[in-house]
Amino acid sequence: MASKMWQEAIETMPRAELKKLQSERLVAQVKRSYENVECFRNRMDELGLKPDAIKDISDLSKLPFSYKKDLRDYYPYGLFAVPMSQIKRLHASSGTTGKRIVVGYTENDLDMWSDCLARLFTGVGLTKDDIVQISFGYGLFTGGFGAHAGVEKIGATVVPMSTGNTALQIQTLIDFGVTAICCTPSYAMLLGEEIEKMGVKDELKLKVGIFGAEPWTDEMRRQIEEKLGIKAYDIYGLSEVMGPGVACECEAQAGMHIWEDNFIVEIIDPETGEVLPEGSTGELVFTSLTKEGFPVIRYRTRDICTLNFEPCACGRTHIRMNKPQGRSDDMLIIRGVNVFPSQIEEVLLKVAGAEVTPNYQIVVDRVNNTDVFEINVEMNENLFFDEVKAIEATEKKITAELRSMLGLGAKVHLVNPKSIERFEGKAVRVIDRRKLS
Numbered sequence: 001m002a003s004k005m006w007q008e009a010i011e012t013m014p015r016a017e018l019k020k021l022q023s024e025r026l027v028a029q030v031k032r033s034y035e036n037v038e039c040f041r042n043r044m045d046e047l048g049l050k051p052d053a054i055k056d057i058s059d060l061s062k063l064p065f066s067y068k069k070d071l072r073d074y075y076p077y078g079l080f081a082v083p084m085s086q087i088k089r090l091h092a093s094s095g096t097t098g099k100r101i102v103v104g105y106t107e108n109d110l111d112m113w114s115d116c117l118a119r120l121f122t123g124v125g126l127t128k129d130d131i132v133q134i135s136f137g138y139g140l141f142t143g144g145f146g147a148h149a150g151v152e153k154i155g156a157t158v159v160p161m162s163t164g165n166t167a168l169q170i171q172t173l174i175d176f177g178v179t180a181i182c183c184t185p186s187y188a189m190l191l192g193e194e195i196e197k198m199g200v201k202d203e204l205k206l207k208v209g210i211f212g213a214e215p216w217t218d219e220m221r222r223q224i225e226e227k228l229g230i231k232a233y234d235i236y237g238l239s240e241v242m243g244p245g246v247a248c249e250c251e252a253q254a255g256m257h258i259w260e261d262n263f264i265v266e267i268i269d270p271e272t273g274e275v276l277p278e279g280s281t282g283e284l285v286f287t288s289l290t291k292e293g294f295p296v297i298r299y300r301t302r303d304i305c306t307l308n309f310e311p312c313a314c315g316r317t318h319i320r321m322n323k324p325q326g327r328s329d330d331m332l333i334i335r336g337v338n339v340f341p342s343q344i345e346e347v348l349l350k351v352a353g354a355e356v357t358p359n360y361q362i363v364v365d366r367v368n369n370t371d372v373f374e375i376n377v378e379m380n381e382n383l384f385f386d387e388v389k390a391i392e393a394t395e396k397k398i399t400a401e402l403r404s405m406l407g408l409g410a411k412v413h414l415v416n417p418k419s420i421e422r423f424e425g426k427a428v429r430v431i432d433r434r435k436l437s
């Protein structure tokens with residue numbers, strides 16, 4: 001397999017050398033974080049650990065974990081390791097409650113990030129002669145700007161389309177002679193179906209698609225490839241660790257290489273926190289080695305996954321992760337947006353606390369390859385609430401607040417008091433009918 005590489009020396013670095021590099025970078029990162037990040041310093045002090053106890057990568061498991069909750073507790077900038085004058089860009093994502101999580105990047109961080117994406121784009125055969133449509137959302141979400149910078153780095157032409165307006169997306173693909181597209185896999189399916197309906201597949205110049213930000217399967221890959229006439233590649237990432245490109249597929253399409261010069265990955269038991277042996281399934285934990293603005297040490301992703309240590313046909317030495325199999329928390333990904341049930345509860349009680357009860361159920365389904373998101377919430381029985389208009393007004397109020405908080409449209413239904421099933425144990429708040437096939 002003669003795949004081109006963006007940084008061949010790094011991408012094919014012998015594993016022993018890679019481990020040595022990781023060790024050196026880990027020692028420096030721990031020291032930097034201890035000196036500059038109060039939360040990390042406190043956790044180290046609680047364990048009676050000083051940075052010089054970390055001599056190489058074999059000491060990694062001595063270090064404390066970090067969590068999404070930390071980003072909320074230190075909101076907005078409390079986990080940054082450099083002064084704000086060195087932060088060149090901010091991004092944000094959903095937290096477990098109404099508060100977003102904020103991440104910051106220095107100039108070097110942005111450069112490292114775009115290199116990770118340049119490795120992916122080059123690896124799947126793109127060059128400066130390609131025209132790449134970015135149909136991830138631009139804005140605080142890391143998808144749009146993250147992928148954008150990678151396309152610019154390899155010198156290809158970028159079409160910063162962002163999300164929405166499927167007819168215009170397809171028109172742009174055709175008129176601009178687009179050769180590659182980046183979006184969520186469910187949106188790629190939708191585009192594929194529309195293109196089939198319109199009978200315009202032959203007018204496309206597309207050859208490659210790069211899809212991620214939500215779970216998808218190999219069967220979906222097969223269908224997308226057929227509908228769009230392309231090769232489809234997976235890309236993984238999370239805002240807290242960087243954004244898209246923490247791990248990317250190569251032309252072998254057999255798992256995503258984790259860029260180990262920048263990140264150390266571990267698999268742990270999500271219950272006990274114990275590091276699991278090679279080949280086990282468990283929670284992915286990342287340590288960022290080169291990030292300056294917002295470094296993370298042993299960050300608990302909540303993504304459940306297995307790693308693949310086999311050498312890859314492409315010649316890259318960085319280990320691969322298989323597709324994440326699920327999450328160890330209750331986060332839902334709806335149309336690429338991270339949603340926690342607790343956020344919805346907060347909106348319900350904030351905007352309509354007098355009209356509704358905290359008994360609600362979230363129903364997610366996939367219709368025509370688009371996620372459909374409904375919320376049923378019981379109205380308050382003390383309220384005389386038989387006026388259809390008043391019910392509709394409350395539904396509208398909740399819908400508007402959800403849209404402003406999550407950027408997602410939801411169908412909100414006020415239902416009769418006591419009509420939502422009660423549970424003796426943990427309430428089942430989410431019914432996810434989407435089948436990944």
Ligand code: DLL
Nearest residue numbers: 093143212213214215235236237238239243244324
């Ligand atoms: O989704 C970053 C991204 C943008 C990745 C574009 C790929 C492409 P967050 O919004 O912070 O960041 O959500 C991160 O999304 O922990 C996973 O649960 C899920 N996720 C991301 N990529 C994949 C993937 C972006 N390829 C969370 N397969 C992560 C399955 C994915 N799940």
